[in-house]
Amino acid sequence: MPIAPRSVPRFIILLLCAAGMALTAMAQPAPAPPPPPLPATPPPLPAAAPPAQTDVGGDPELEPQVTIIRNENETLEEVRVNGELRYVKVTPRNGGRPYFLIPSGNGTTFIRRDSLDFGLRPPMWLLFSW
Numbered sequence: 315m316p317i318a319p320r321s322v323p324r325f326i327i328l329l330l331c332a333a334g335m336a337l338t339a340m341a342q343p344a345p346a347p348p349p350p351p352l353p354a355t356p357p358p359l360p361a362a363a364p365p366a367q368t369d370v371g372g373d374p375e376l377e378p379q380v381t382i383i384r385n386e387n388e389t390l391e392e393v394r395v396n397g398e399l400r401y402v403k404v405t406p407r408n409g410g411r412p413y414f415l416i417p418s419g420n421g422t423t424f425i426r427r428d429s430l431d432f433g434l435r436p437p438m439w440l441l442f443s444w
Contacts (some may be wrong), residue, residue, distance in 0.1 A: 329369055341348075353426070378393050378394065379395075380393050380394075381394070388405060388406050389404075389405055389407070390404055399417055399421075400416075401414050401416045401430065402414065402415040409429070411426065414426070414429065415427075
């Protein structure tokens with residue numbers, strides 16, 4: 315059966331691709347032998363000394379002190395640092411969303427906020443894109 319002249323280039327390309335894949339498969343290294351089996355019981359570990367306790371060195375006055383006050387309608391969490399009131403988290407008992415009371419500059423009034431996010435965003439620029 316004669317091969318049509320139009321299909322000769324396709325046949326040659328197909329033949330070259332098959333030969334290339336066969337050569338690539340033959341060039342692969344032989345797989346490594348499997349590792350030896352592990353022993354049935356592992357050897358006992360040497361007795362280690364208990365880990366040394368390190369002091370973090372934090373200043374107890376700088377740690378926040380949290381005071382929780384539970385009422386019949388809400389739970390208040392007062393957060394103080396070095397004795398100064400930073401904020402009060404109010405969580406209603408009826409399942410409402412918690413909110414925060416932040417003392418104003420003079421300390422006599424409070425500012426109500428839904429979160430402690432003050433809206434400060436660092437500038438961000440797109441440098442690269444694909």
